[in-house]
Amino acid sequence: MTLARHLATIDLLRARPFPAEPGRSDVGPSGPGFHMAELSTSEDFWEDGSRWELVEEQYEAEREALALLLSERWGEAQVFSLASVFARSFDGGEEIPEPWGTLSNSVPDVHLWRVDGRWVLLGLSQWDTELPFQLLAVVTETDPP
Template identity: 40%
Template sequence: MGIEQHLVIAGRLCSRGLPAEDGGPDGMSGPGHRTAELASSHGLNTTDALTRARWQKRLHEDAEALAALLSARWGEPYHLGLQTTLLRTESEEIPQPWARLSHLAAHAWLWECREHGHWLVLAVADRDPADEIRLLLTATETDPP
């Protein structure tokens, strides 16, 4: 999927209504949030560290390129370090999708889609070395923690 397709998905995520109920066992959507997986390393969790590092670099570069295009549409993003959010999940209730994102990614870009009352969140899920690396785009009505 190319970057143009990612922009189409971003527009749809921001303009569509968000689910009122849990969207299934994968945790990709739920009350007030929906996540699209834009790219994945597909089977990378069983390969060597060098291949993983290459995919990680590639998806971070893709995220940077997409962030630049999203910024042209919605303005400069907020940058959110998710490490503190991850630590807070141990002692307090962090709302979804933020709790899940903090377990998946170290940081995220956020844009406020004011016309629809949503936040658009771009992140690279690469925190778990035993899991796939994924480029994620989330729309949520829940303010960042």
């Protein structure tokens, strides 16, 4: 029941108040205006790079299945590219508010919903080709940049 566990984690994040200072909760980083959950994390690929595409497909399928369940609750998700956010930060030196700054470093796009005055996001992160994939959920009150 992985998807049920993911939904429960997202519901937990939606119910929590945001902390005054950045830190780490039981499921991932949190800070003023956001909570992030590392829903699942693959193995890294230092030893077996041949599995990379298979694991990527598996994590994309998991994200899509979870997005479908959330869309049944809140309507169709918007898919929001973070490429321009990353470029504004990296090339232009613009300071991007959290959690968007961190997400744009490793997540190419997110599925997002606006629910009860907060944004709920799903993204698939990978910092580098040898490093693990992570399925991330984020709840934030900060609008997309």
